[in-house]
Amino acid sequence: MSGVEGFMYPNEIELQWSVLIVLYPFITGLVAGAFILASLERVFLVEAVKPTYRLALLTALAFLLDAPLPLQLHLGHPERSPEMYFTPHSTSAMAMFGYVYLWYLMAVLVLEIWLDYRRDIVILSRKSKGLLRLIYKVMTLGSSNISPRSLAIDEKVGWVVTLIGIPSAFLLHGYVGFIFGSIKANPWWSSPLMPVVFIFSAMVSGIAAVMLLYMSATKMRRKAIDMRCVDTIAMYLFYIFIIDFSLEMLDLIHRIYEADESFRSLNFMVHTRLYFSHIVIQIFLGTLTPLILLFLTQVVKLTEVLRKRVYATSGCLAMIGIFAMRWNVVIGGQLFSKSFLGYTTYKMALVTREGFLVAIGLTILPLIFLWILVKLLPPWPEQSLHAPAPGD
Amino acid sequence: MGVFKDAGHLFRFTGLFVLAFLAFLLIRGYVVPKTFGQYGHYRAAAIGEIAGRPVKFAGHKACEDCHTDIVDVKMKGKHAHVNCEACHGALAKHADDPTSMTPTKPDTAVLCARCHTASAAKPTGFPQVNPADHSNGVPCETCHNPHSPAIDGGGAK
Numbered sequence: 378m379s380g381v382e383g384f385m386y387p388n389e390i391e392l393q394w395s396v397l398i399v400l401y402p403f404i405t406g407l408v409a410g411a412f413i414l415a416s417l418e419r420v421f422l423v424e425a426v427k428p429t430y431r432l433a434l435l436t437a438l439a440f441l442l443d444a445p446l447p448l449q450l451h452l453g454h455p456e457r458s459p460e461m462y463f464t465p466h467s468t469s470a471m472a473m474f475g476y477v478y479l480w481y482l483m484a485v486l487v488l489e490i491w492l493d494y495r496r497d498i499v500i501l502s503r504k505s506k507g508l509l510r511l512i513y514k515v516m517t518l519g520s521s522n523i524s525p526r527s528l529a530i531d532e533k534v535g536w537v538v539t540l541i542g543i544p545s546a547f548l549l550h551g552y553v554g555f556i557f558g559s560i561k562a563n564p565w566w567s568s569p570l571m572p573v574v575f576i577f578s579a580m581v582s583g584i585a586a587v588m589l590l591y592m593s594a595t596k597m598r599r600k601a602i603d604m605r606c607v608d609t610i611a612m613y614l615f616y617i618f619i620i621d622f623s624l625e626m627l628d629l630i631h632r633i634y635e636a637d638e639s640f641r642s643l644n645f646m647v648h649t650r651l652y653f654s655h656i657v658i659q660i661f662l663g664t665l666t667p668l669i670l671l672f673l674t675q676v677v678k679l680t681e682v683l684r685k686r687v688y689a690t691s692g693c694l695a696m697i698g699i700f701a702m703r704w705n706v707v708i709g710g711q712l713f714s715k716s717f718l719g720y721t722t723y724k725m726a727l728v729t730r731e732g733f734l735v736a737i738g739l740t741i742l743p744l745i746f747l748w749i750l751v752k753l754l755p756p757w758p759e760q761s762l763h764a765p766a767p768g769d
Numbered sequence: 770m771g772v773f774k775d776a777g778h779l780f781r782f783t784g785l786f787v788l789a790f791l792a793f794l795l796i797r798g799y800v801v802p803k804t805f806g807q808y809g810h811y812r813a814a815a816i817g818e819i820a821g822r823p824v825k826f827a828g829h830k831a832c833e834d835c836h837t838d839i840v841d842v843k844m845k846g847k848h849a850h851v852n853c854e855a856c857h858g859a860l861a862k863h864a865d866d867p868t869s870m871t872p873t874k875p876d877t878a879v880l881c882a883r884c885h886t887a888s889a890a891k892p893t894g895f896p897q898v899n900p901a902d903h904s905n906g907v908p909c910e911t912c913h914n915p916h917s918p919a920i921d922g923g924g925a926k
Contacts, residue, residue, distance in 0.1 A: 387890040463797045466810055488782065495778065518785065520778035527775035534779065719889060 383719025392711045392723045395731040397447035399707045400739055402553045402575065403700050404444045407743075409550035409576065410583010411437040412486070412542060417613065419539040425609035431756030432594070433587045434490050439747035441482055447739055450730055470556050481549045485542040491516075492535040494754050496523045512753070550579040557706060564639035565710040570628045577621035582699035584614045585692040590747070592689060598757070604681055608674075611688050615671040618695065622664055625702075642717035650712050650720060655705045663698015667691035826854050827864035835867065839916055846917025847896075856880055856915065877909040 381390055415433035417423045449455040462479075466472040499521045502513035551572040558571025588610045595602045632640065647655055670691040674684055708723050726732035807813035832853045833840050843849060854860055856875055863870050878900070887897040904912075912920065
């Protein structure tokens with residue numbers, strides 16, 4: 378049997394959860410992380426990160442729209458997925474997740490973006506022509522009231538929505554961690570720390586993603602990068618990364634010290650089949666290297682150019698590290714036999730429905746969504762629109 | 770009343786939610802089967818529908834009445850506990866009226882490999898071979914009697 382070593386139960390030889398299920402928590406993590414960065418400005422009043430506020434919201438929306446697609450492609454009967462909503466199953470964590478997703482999409486993200494952009498949408502609906510005008514008109518919901526009073530109300534409501542949004546973002550991604558962490562039969566997953574680790578790693582990847590998107594988009598638009606903003610983001614990235622790393626190490630040390638009946642098997646797996654993706658990519662390349670780089674920016678006075686390079690490098694490495702973490706959780710949890718007597722291998726297909734090319738496509742798709750959203754709702758601070766003269 | 774006027778757009782947004790919820794309820798009323806949830810988290814009418822399906826398998830006892838010769842051979846061989854229909858497929862129709870359909874002979878290259886191809890997941894005590902090495906494309910029944918497969922058991926043709 379190809380790739381099998383020792384004894385596997387029949388249903389363990391082929392992995393049921395493919396690279397798309399790796400992609401899924403990675404993408405929802407970016408959503409939660411980007412949203413939390415946005416809430417820094419809104420709720421925690423970190424003025425410096427304001428230039429990324431709207432971009433972070435649009436990033437969260439773009440990735441949230443992409444998030445269910447890997448799951449749909451994984452399902453044998455995707456057309457049956459709405460049944461999850463029609464006949465809710467209250468004791469199934471996975472089934473209830475549909476509601477969490479919908480709540481977060483509609484009641485938090487779309488509402489917050491709409492409130493924040495309402496003034497722009499109304500102005501754009503007056504300025505633009507043709508189809509665009511129609512789109513903006515629909516987006517105003519037929520109300521063009523942008524009096525100072527109404528905008529003040531939006532501001533207050535938006536604040537409340539963000540406040541509700543923070544626990545919702547935690548819920549969205551904590552839930553993904555919970556689904557893994559609550560699988561009693563799988564010792565690689567079953568840990569109450571799982572949701573917490575997922576949330577903090579989500580924040581790391583989301584913040585890194587928005588930072589990278591902001592830097593590259595600003596470069597492409599040939600504008601100056603707001604260094605105060607990027608410095609602040611990098612600082613938060615550093616702190617949250619430390620918490621994330623500590624939690625992961627806590628989990629690891631706890632497992633090593635506890636050394637329960639699964640330990641020998643998992644230990645062997647980490648030293649053989651998962652060595653490259655776990656020790657080399659996730660811990661050394663994707664966590665320790667960016668942490669050291671970010672640490673340098675905090676203690677040494679570097680020039681602006683150098684800082685930008687360090688931020689870009691550590692941002693990319695952090696994303697790779699978090700992706701590797703999702704990979705090691707999802708794929709790693711299926712490589713060993715629940716009898717602890719054998720190991721299998723994951724062979725990624727290339728062009729199948731759950732193959733490599735589809736995974737690449739689903740990674741690029743949110744960037745296309747984001748591009749459309751940015752065109753439709755410009756998030757750049759210097760493009761703030763002026764209302765037409767009174768009497769309009 | 771100015772507050773209500775200036776918050777009008779929020780009522781529109783809320784209205785959108787209410788509309789979406791009503792649409793959801795409406796669709797739900799149409800697509801969820803009437804008997805869903807009567808006994809549990811499934812469609813109760815499915816029980817009757819499944820029970821009403823024609824029986825496809827006749828069971829070992831049915832074959833024994835007519836194919837006594839084969840049953841006698843099989844009883845003594847290693848396949849004693851393998852059901853006839855595990856190899857021949859569902860034959861309720863044939864057992865009811867043998868002349869109505871004559872079962873086709875199974876293709877042993879596919880059939881035997883299904884159970885005997887070596888795999889790490891099978892208990893070590895279970896007889897297993899790698900068909901390509903073991904018979905190299907020669908049909909299994911050339912050497913093994915399907916009804917009493919052991920070579921040394923005197924079952925060989």
